[in-house]
Amino acid sequence: LLLAGSLKETTCPPSFLGDEPGQLFERRVEKSFPIAKVTRVKMGFRTVPLCDPDLYPLDVLAVILGDGRTSAFYRAVKDEKELALSIDASSWTPGFAAGQFLISMSLDQKEVDPAIDAVWEVLDRIRERGVDDAAIERARKKVAAAHVFAGQSAASQMRRLASDWITAGDPYFSDRYVERINAVTAEDCRDAARKYFRKDALTIAVLTPASDAVSEERVDVSLAGEKKYGVIEKRLSNQMTLLLKRNPAVPIVTFYFMSKGGLRFEPADMPGISRFMASLLTKGTRTRTKDEIACEIEDVGGSISSGSGRNAVSVSVSVLKEDFDRALELLADVVMHPVFPEDEIEKQRKDTLAEIERIDEAWVAEIQRLFRRHYYAKHPYRNDSLGTADAIKGIDREKIMEFYQGIIMPNNAVLGVYGDIDPKDAARKVEDVFSDFQPQRMSEPVIEMETENIAADRLITKTNQKTSAAVFVGYNGLTLYDKERPAADVIDAVLSGIGYPSGWLHDALRGGEQSLVYYVHAYPSYGIDAGYFGAIAQTTPANYDTVLAAIKEKFKLIREQTIDEETLRRAKSMCITMHEMSLETNGAQARRDVANQLVGLGHDYDQHYAEMIRNVTAFDVQRVAKRLFGHTLTVTTKPESD
Structure with a gap:
């Protein structure tokens, strides 16, 4: 006003x-x-x-x-x-x-x-x-x-x-x-x-897509490792892992730096510090102000971003190929020399507290957060990346710097350089620019496994001021390293279509003459030492009971019956197609390969995905369904007036 x-x-x-x-x-x-x-x-x-x-x-x-x-x-x-x-x-x-x-x-x-x-x-x-x-x-x-x-x-x-x-x-x-x-x-x-x-x-x-002949013509396969997977893995003298992939299809280069961090590394009394710190990485270094960083990248039409998730902290830079040197030097400066200015800390604190204030405004975020808080007993995945208001109010520059120094180090990091590059030249330049980035001693957090937290049916209900009802039906899950992940992905495709509105849940609740939900989706959440499988839906209070019963019935069906070969074929085809489509850009490939390398799966994990999916049988699907889909943790939000 x-x-x-x-x-x-x-x-x-x-x-x-x-x-x-x-x-x-x-x-x-x-x-x-x-x-x-x-x-x-x-x-x-x-x-x-x-x-x-x-x-x-x-x-x-x-x-x-x-x-x-x-x-x-x-x-x-x-x-x-x-x-x-x-x-x-x-x-x-x-x-x-x-x-x-x-x-x-x-x-x-x-x-x-x-x-x-x-x-x-x-x-x-x-x-x-x-x-x-x-x-x-x-x-x-x-x-x-x-x-x-x-x-x-x-x-x-x-x-x-x-x-x-x-x-x-x-x-x-x-x-x-x-x-x-x-x-x-x-x-x-x-x-x-x-x-x-x-x-x-x-x-x-x-x-x-380009034909195989054209693709092979345009890709230099003279370096060991590139012909097999297209990615070269190199260990730098400072112990940082470097991944290089040449893709001359478009004149773009993406740098993706990732270090272990995120929720898993946060002190119990400082939830939110990882995201807070990551947000400040691009807000000033020893030689550049926030505005100078922004101008330098925007002057070349590029982009720079930093973030923090459950398992890692990341910084990414994308530019045209002719700006490779400038972008690499900027990335190294942001990673190695952040100063966390006091005025930017206060701005970030104000912004974060405002986000926490409206954290439950969106129904999806609200019900997923409520589920995590009740599913995980002690695991840090139960926390929000934003943290809590009390924790954010107590964060100061000293604590931010201490957290940064405890995780941002070459022996705890992977850097991907993907795009229109000469891999040998790129590796030499990265080695040179990061020469002052020296390894440090690092402590891995000790966290108990939490994939089987649901031993009996539980119901959690919360009222709010929204007009719709929401439900999250959760089951036990798998870790990132579980060999049954491909079968769980096929289950996801059968139940809800993997990113495309389809599957048993959609047919039951939105297909044909049904219009019982505005949104329904199921998905597996894989973590390093924790995981779950859940289904989420938004509906009206009047349809809530019908929707909940339908969701549980479909999970029971895939547990008790072996799916037919046609359903299996379509589900596997969908898994492979959606996976391929998610990796079309340099940035998407770099992000996935770097993350897989960092957590120990290996940068080539996705190269084997299609093969792993093709090997899934109907028996595998039912076995995994029986393993996971027993008891439920059902979380519900409903309008106060209901």
């Missing part, structure tokens, strides 16, 4: 963008991208801006055609014909120009044209026959539910009001949007499909 009072009202003349000429025929472009792991296709139709009345049937069509396993595209293109690994549809309608109706697919390169033909079969069917009333009603419910769930916090409502005002000139546009969605008819959808889904208005973009 104080700021608003100082602002002066002025006029802002509207900007108008001219309409692009109409499209007269289909356009298609294909491009090879060497770091891509799967082929991606986008099919786009030019549509309307935000305030056009056709917005509403187009948005309903996006849900009917491409939202989830009940969608027309999923059933026809992925499920029945098995032409795509994933497929979805979306309608983008900006306030400033005509929008786009987009269909996105990931698939095998040989399936591109058959998949496009299959998409047209679905579109032609809707153009001719329209959509049924059940599909319309399901789409309405999904849109209405998304609107309600997205506006639970004061911050989200504030963002919605501001966005509606800026884009539509109406702060209550979103409220009226739901009303107008509910008024859409089958005829409206059919008419919109006929109007916009035309072949002469279609643009297709295809992005394919």
Whole structure:
């Protein structure tokens, strides 16, 4: 309010963008991208801006055609014909120009044209026959539910009001949007499909991986170790492990430094100090201020970030290849010479305390935090990386420096240098720049194993001021080193799809005619000496009991019955595909390889992932399910008024 009072009202003349000429025929472009792991296709139709009345049937069509396993595209293109690994549809309608109706697919390169033909079969069917009333009603419910769930916090409502005002000139546009969605008819959808889904208005973009021949041509395999895994491991004279990977596909270099640290290394009376310290690494060194660090990296169009997790502290820098030397020197300075300025400590303290104040604002964070606090007995994984208000108030520069000196040392760290590099030259430069970084004595924390903490069924309930109910059903789990991890990942794929809305839980709670949850997902959490397997869902208080029963029933089913070969095949395919897609960039590969090396799995762990998944049998899945899915720790949050 104080700021608003100082602002002066002025006029802002509207900007108008001219309409692009109409499209007269289909356009298609294909491009090879060497770091891509799967082929991606986008099919786009030019549509309307935000305030056009056709917005509403187009948005309903996006849900009917491409939202989830009940969608027309999923059933026809992925499920029945098995032409795509994933497929979805979306309608983008900006306030400033005509929008786009987009269909996105990931698939095998040989399936591109058959998949496009299959998409047209679905579109032609809707153009001719329209959509049924059940599909319309399901789409309405999904849109209405998304609107309600997205506006639970004061911050989200504030963002919605501001966005509606800026884009539509109406702060209550979103409220009226739901009303107008509910008024859409089958005829409206059919008419919109006929109007916009035309072949002469279609643009297709295809992005394919490079062929094996091209990839081998462009990769220098003259150094030992690079031909086998693409990664060279080198031990520097100061005992720091260096990983190097040459990828000339794009002229980018990523440096990823990681040392043991995080929650596992925090003193019991100082939770949050690892994240606090890591946040300050880029806030000033002996020779650079915070602003100088920011300017130096932004001047070359790069990025620098630091962070702390459960097991480690990290610093990453990404730049264009020509700025290699500058970025390496900056990284070394940040890692070796932070000064933790008093004024930056106070700013960080203020920011952290504000984050702690609103730590339970998001329902996912709230219920996951509640579960961890009751699942782990003594393990530091039970703590929040933010720490507690009391601990943060008690942190000073001396404690920060002591914690830093206890973990940031070369014999406790791994550095990855990935991208368009000469590995020999890069190794020489890293050795030189980090020559003053000397090994120190380090103590590993002694922590008891906590993977079997649930010996009897337990229920924890918390009330809050949110409008929805949330549930977390937790089971015992596995560590990072457990050989049963691949089978647990396959279970994850069967139950909830690994990053794509699918699986038994989705089918039971959001598939078909079901609309019992806004969100449902299951996942394994693997730690160094602790772990769990859990399922999380957001629903209405009225549907809570039904949702909880359905979740437990699916875990019981995979424990008591052997899955069929087709279910197993699809789950394994999903595991491998999603794993490959998660490692497409230099940064993603460096982060994963460095982390695996640091915890003792070896940088090549992910290279064997596909093989490990392929070796999983239905018997393995059931054996691991029987091992883990016995008793439950169920954590619930519900509205106070319920």
